Amino acid sequence: MLYLQILINGVLLGGLYSCIAVGFSLVWGVLNIINLLHGSLMILGAYAAFFAHAAWGIHPFLFAPVAGLLLFLVGLALQAGIVNRVMGAPVLITLTLTFGLNLMLDNAMIVAFKADYRKVILDPPLGLLELGNLLVPLDRLYVMALALLLVAGLYAVLRFTSVGRAIVAVRMDRDAAALMGVEVKRIYALTFAAGAFMAGAAGSLMSVIFPISPLTSNAFLGKAFVICVLGGLGSTPGVMIGGILLGVLESFGTLWLGPDFSTTIAFVLLLALLVFRPSGLMGRKGFE
Amino acid sequence: MSAPLLEIGGLEAGYGDVQVLWGVDLAVASGSIVCLIGSNGAGKSTLLRAVSGLVPAAAGQIRFGGEDITHARPSRIVAAGLVHVPEGRRLFAGMSVRDNLLMGAYKRGDGRAAVRRDLERVLALFPRLAERSRQDAVTLSGGEQQMCAIGRGLMAAPRLLMIDELSLGLSPRLVEELCSALVGIRDAGVTVLLVEQDVMTALELADDGHVLQGGRVVLADTSARLAANPMVQQAYLGAVVAHP
Numbered sequence: 001m002l003y004l005q006i007l008i009n010g011v012l013l014g015g016l017y018s019c020i021a022v023g024f025s026l027v028w029g030v031l032n033i034i035n036l037l038h039g040s041l042m043i044l045g046a047y048a049a050f051f052a053h054a055a056w057g058i059h060p061f062l063f064a065p066v067a068g069l070l071l072f073l074v075g076l077a078l079q080a081g082i083v084n085r086v087m088g089a090p091v092l093i094t095l096t097l098t099f100g101l102n103l104m105l106d107n108a109m110i111v112a113f114k115a116d117y118r119k120v121i122l123d124p125p126l127g128l129l130e131l132g133n134l135l136v137p138l139d140r141l142y143v144m145a146l147a148l149l150l151v152a153g154l155y156a157v158l159r160f161t162s163v164g165r166a167i168v169a170v171r172m173d174r175d176a177a178a179l180m181g182v183e184v185k186r187i188y189a190l191t192f193a194a195g196a197f198m199a200g201a202a203g204s205l206m207s208v209i210f211p212i213s214p215l216t217s218n219a220f221l222g223k224a225f226v227i228c229v230l231g232g233l234g235s236t237p238g239v240m241i242g243g244i245l246l247g248v249l250e251s252f253g254t255l256w257l258g259p260d261f262s263t264t265i266a267f268v269l270l271l272a273l274l275v276f277r278p279s280g281l282m283g284r285k286g287f288e
Numbered sequence: 289m290s291a292p293l294l295e296i297g298g299l300e301a302g303y304g305d306v307q308v309l310w311g312v313d314l315a316v317a318s319g320s321i322v323c324l325i326g327s328n329g330a331g332k333s334t335l336l337r338a339v340s341g342l343v344p345a346a347a348g349q350i351r352f353g354g355e356d357i358t359h360a361r362p363s364r365i366v367a368a369g370l371v372h373v374p375e376g377r378r379l380f381a382g383m384s385v386r387d388n389l390l391m392g393a394y395k396r397g398d399g400r401a402a403v404r405r406d407l408e409r410v411l412a413l414f415p416r417l418a419e420r421s422r423q424d425a426v427t428l429s430g431g432e433q434q435m436c437a438i439g440r441g442l443m444a445a446p447r448l449l450m451i452d453e454l455s456l457g458l459s460p461r462l463v464e465e466l467c468s469a470l471v472g473i474r475d476a477g478v479t480v481l482l483v484e485q486d487v488m489t490a491l492e493l494a495d496d497g498h499v500l501q502g503g504r505v506v507l508a509d510t511s512a513r514l515a516a517n518p519m520v521q522q523a524y525l526g527a528v529v530a531h532p
Contacts, residue, residue: 162394169380169391176378179340181366181395181444234382 001133006251008136014247015144016206018240020220021227022151023198029234030171030191033083034091036098039221040105041196045071045203046212047113053120053207060120061146064204068150071200075193083192084185102217109214117211143205148240150201154194155236167191171234219263226270232279291354293318293448293479294339294370299348301338308334310503311348316448316496321470321480323490323511325524326500332483333375335500336450340372341365353447367395369447375456375483377437379425385436386421392443403443410439413469431462438466442473449473450481455489467493487524491515499524 024038045067049060052067082101086094126138158164169177170187178184210216223246231242246266253265292315299312308331316322324332337343339350341362350358352370360368371392379388389410393403411418414435420428425436434454441449454470455463463486470493474480484490491497491511499507499520507514514520 162390165383165387165391166394168383172380172382173378175342176374176380177391178342178362179366179372179374179378180391180440181363183361183363 002255005134006255007248008134009140010248010251011244012136012140012144012247013251014244015147016202016209016243017223017227017247018243019147019150019198019202019205021224021231021243022154022236022239023195023202024221024224025228025231025233025236025239026154026167026198027192027195028228030167031083031087031188032091033087033094033098033192034225035192035195036095036102036221037078037105038195038199038224039217039219040102040109040214041071041074041199042203042206042220043109043212043214043217044074044105045200046207046210047109047118047203048200049204049207050118050120050212059122060204060207061142064146064150064201067204068197068201071203072193072197074200075196076189078196079189079192084188087185087188102221106214106217113214115213115215117213119211120207122208137209139208143209147202147205150198151236151240154198157194158236163187163190167194222263223266226266229270229273292316293353294481295349295351296335296339297349297351299335299338299350300346301334301343302346303334303343307346308503309338312500312503312505314498314505314508316479316481318447318479319474319477320495321474321482321493323482323484323494323497324500325484325487325490325497325520327523328485330500331503332500333452336372336374336452336481336483339365339450340370342372363395366444367397369445371441371444371446371449373437373441373449373451375452377433379428379433379436379440381424381426383425384422385417385425385428388425388436389417389421389440389443392440393445396443396445398445402445406443406445410442413442413472414439431458431466434458434462434466435469438469438473442478446478448479448481450483452483454482454484455486463489487520 020042024035027033027035048067048070049063052058052063053060083097086097122139126142129136129138129141158168166177166182166187167190169180170182170184174184227239227242227246230245231238249265249269250262254262294316296312296314300307300309302308312335324335326332334343338345341360345358348358349356352368355368357365357368357370380391389407393406396403411421416432417435417439420432425433428436438451454466467489470480482490482494491514494511497509497511497514498505499514507517507520509517
């Protein structure tokens with residue numbers, strides 16, 4: 001029974017993790033940029049949700065698409081103004097750029113919002129669902145459902161729309177996509193912004209269940225990174241499964257080793273995968 | 289005779305410091321199949337890449353349907369009806385045959401119905417693609433991949449279809465099948481510019497031909513006359529010419 005409860009906790013957590021990681025994976029796959037800003041963009045979305053809730057009482061669940069749109073615009077501006085200049089540059093350059101932007105954004109948030117932990121307190125709280133001896137916190141359940149809905153939405157856009165196919169095409173073969181008449185630069189901008197949208201929306205959802213602070217942004221970034229390796233780059237279903245897997249592993253890790261070690265487990269797993277299965281559990285070799 | 293559909297004058301282009309094209313002059317008449325022959329490194333692929341806007345032109349002019357497209361972006365060139373089927377097929381991995389074909393129609397502005405009609409037309413032209421339309425495009429055989437690449441080009445509703453290395457790596461029987469498809473495509477009103485290393489096949493299929501050598505067009509004539517030309521025979525058809 002205990003294990004089942006831990007499993008449920010993990011899956012609930014994993015839904016949100018998938019939503020955080022899927023935008024990171026998309027940007028990495030299409031632009032070949034490891035966007036170290038991703039965690040900070042998510043925290044920015046969480047702050048937007050926090051203030052919208054504090055000032056106007058807007059429920060963060062409703063605010064998620066708005067936070068997504070706000071971050072979409074931030075993403076467009078970042079891509080057009082800065083990131084576009086390093087497209088195609090060696091990974092060291094792009095990594096340094098996003099690392100620097102991450103530092104700047106994190107510190108700007110510390111200045112603007114202080115480093116204190118804040119949390120959206122829902123009034124009344126959503127409560128618990130009791131299934132026999134099992135407890136399912138409803139806020140987490142809704143967060144998971146909405147997060148997976150966002151992931152499914154992104155998947156559908158990539159799969160079934162003309163713009164989505166163009167994004168996948170650019171990812172697979174930039175020149176061939178250009179020969180189809182795809183404006184590659186526009187697709188880059190759109191993809192980066194879509195990644196930021198997912199981060200912002202995930203941040204808004206996250207504000208209900210986790211405390212918000214600029215200091216936590218890199219922990220979420222690390223999780224996104226591990227999930228991408230777990231799920232394999234470029235596969236949305238892979239990221240979804242990777243996210244849930246990480247959530248479950250963290251839950252059991254917390255049970256067996258104590259909460260201090262949940263992040264350790266993620267990174268040990270990352271190292272093990274990089275050594276034994278670098279293409280990810282679901283990723284196809286040579287897909288890049 | 290009416291003005292050529294594609295007209296290239298004094299085109300120079302290359303990659304960085306390496307110049308490949310040294311003043312290419314070439315004209316493609318509307319409604320014909322024109323082949324471009326030449327040895328490896330002569331600049332055939334670079335010429336196609338320059339025409340489709342992937343490689344910037346350093347000098348010269350490219351006119352398509354009377355419009356100057358020398359410095360146009362690839363997307364505008366595709367929208368104008370000039371479509372390039374690249375060497376090596378370059379299908380999108382992980383996407384189905386159908387989605388690959390639909391990618392070809394990315395710039396189409398004439399509505400879903402027209403795209404659907406063309407999709408059916410392409411699948412009728414290459415029935416093997418119809419059988420495999422849900423399959424990942426990279427799981428196709430080489431010949432089927434080439435059909436898919438040509439079909440993807442046709443989905444853009446081109447006026448001129450440029451095909452780079454039609455027959456590379458394909459069996460003679462498949463090449464024959466593709467050639468008869470190209471004749472059908474031409475008869476349907478699409479002009480074809482073909483780059484082909486198999487000179488015999490190219491001259492049999494095409495109405496006109498151009499010989500590219502060292503980044504310049506050194507010969508341009510009807511295919512029949514090119515096939516009879518001693519220089520072409522010696523250099524590309526392996527004929528032994530007796531020396532006096």
